[in-house]
Amino acid sequence: MIKVIKKNKLLTAVSLAYIFLFIAMPNKAYLSVKNSMYYIIEMLEIMPVIFILTSIIEAWVPKEVIINGFGEKAGIKGSILSFLLGSFSAGPIYAAFPVCKMLLKKGASIANVVIILSTWAVIKVPMLANEAKFLGVQFMGIRWIFTVISILIISYLMTVFVKKEDISIQEEQSLRKVTGMDINGKYCIGCGVCEKLMPQYFKVVDKKAKWKESTLNDMEINELKAIIDKCPVKAIVFK
Numbered sequence: 641m642i643k644v645i646k647k648n649k650l651l652t653a654v655s656l657a658y659i660f661l662f663i664a665m666p667n668k669a670y671l672s673v674k675n676s677m678y679y680i681i682e683m684l685e686i687m688p689v690i691f692i693l694t695s696i697i698e699a700w701v702p703k704e705v706i707i708n709g710f711g712e713k714a715g716i717k718g719s720i721l722s723f724l725l726g727s728f729s730a731g732p733i734y735a736a737f738p739v740c741k742m743l744l745k746k747g748a749s750i751a752n753v754v755i756i757l758s759t760w761a762v763i764k765v766p767m768l769a770n771e772a773k774f775l776g777v778q779f780m781g782i783r784w785i786f787t788v789i790s791i792l793i794i795s796y797l798m799t800v801f802v803k804k805e806d807i808s809i810q811e812e813q814s815l816r817k818v819t820g821m822d823i824n825g826k827y828c829i830g831c832g833v834c835e836k837l838m839p840q841y842f843k844v845v846d847k848k849a850k851w852k853e854s855t856l857n858d859m860e861i862n863e864l865k866a867i868i869d870k871c872p873v874k875a876i877v878f879k
Contacts, residue, residue: 658672658673682732683734686731686732686735687734687735687738690731690735690738690739691738693739694738694739694741694742697742698742698745698746698874699824699827699873699874699875700873700874701746702872703746703747703869703874706743706746706747706748707746707747707748709721710722710743710747710748710749710752710753711747711748711749711752712749714749714752718749718751718752719751719752719755719792719795721752722752722753722755722756722759723755723759723788725756725759726755726756726757726758726759726760726761726763726764727759727760727763727764727765728764728765729759729760729764733757733760733761736756736757736760736761737757739756740753740756740757743756744804744807749799750795750798750799750802750803750804750807751795751796751798751799752795754791754794754795754798755791755792755795758791758794758795759791762787763784763787763788763791768780768784771783820851820853820854820856820878820879821841821851821864821867821876821877821878821879822851822876822877822878822879823848823849823850823851823875823876824875824876824877825848825875826875827873827874827875828848828849828873828875829847829872829873829875830844830847830848830849831872832844832849833867833870833871833872834849834867834870834871834876835849837866837867837870838863838864838867840852840854841854841864841867842867849875849876861878864878
């Protein structure tokens with residue numbers, strides 16, 4: 641029980657807060673539950689779609705495309721693409737987190753991920769239209785300019801103080817021991833890249849890549865990481 645509480649500190653704290661509210665202020669507790677259920681239902685409606693989209697992008701968009709568009713060397717082009725992606729996005733800000741995690745995993749820079757998150761949160765195009773309608777075009781324009789400047793400053797500062805190795809984007813894999821390779825038959829197109837580069841581990845059978853069962857050491861695991869990156873449909877993962 642203690643281990644479960646330690647692993648779920650936030651959930652435990654929220655549960656205790658609700659218990660206190662139901663005892664001390666039942667009306668406030670009822671209103672809190674009502675608001676919480678609204679956001680939970682919203683998340684259940686939005687997040688499955690986001691997870692499906694990020695899975696499709698991760699499987700079908702080559703890593704080189706992400707690196708060229710959003711990577712460290714993308715320059716101004718990367719910043720512009722990041723602004724456009726965030727500005728024309730749909731859905732609440734929490735929907736951006738799995739998208740940004742996937743982009744980081746495939747080579748996007750921290751600065752561009754910060755730009756995507758920031759623009760997604762505060763300068764989405766539909767929001768700007770409503771802001772201009774209710775507060776005026778001048779207010780919207782000046783606020784937008786200062787917001788963009790702030791986002792650029794924050795994105796630069798983040799690259800100074802935060803490095804990619806500080807961000808746990810591979811935590812699922814790091815928590816378990818690698819025992820081999822898993823090839824998703826639904827994604828594999830039988831291109832033969834893996835077999836050509838490392839025939840000692842892979843073989844194409846009936847237009848699908850197959851893993852030759854083998855015990856891996858740390859050196860071999862590092863070598864196989866190149867195969868994961870070179871697979872055009874990202875069908876190969878560690879298991």
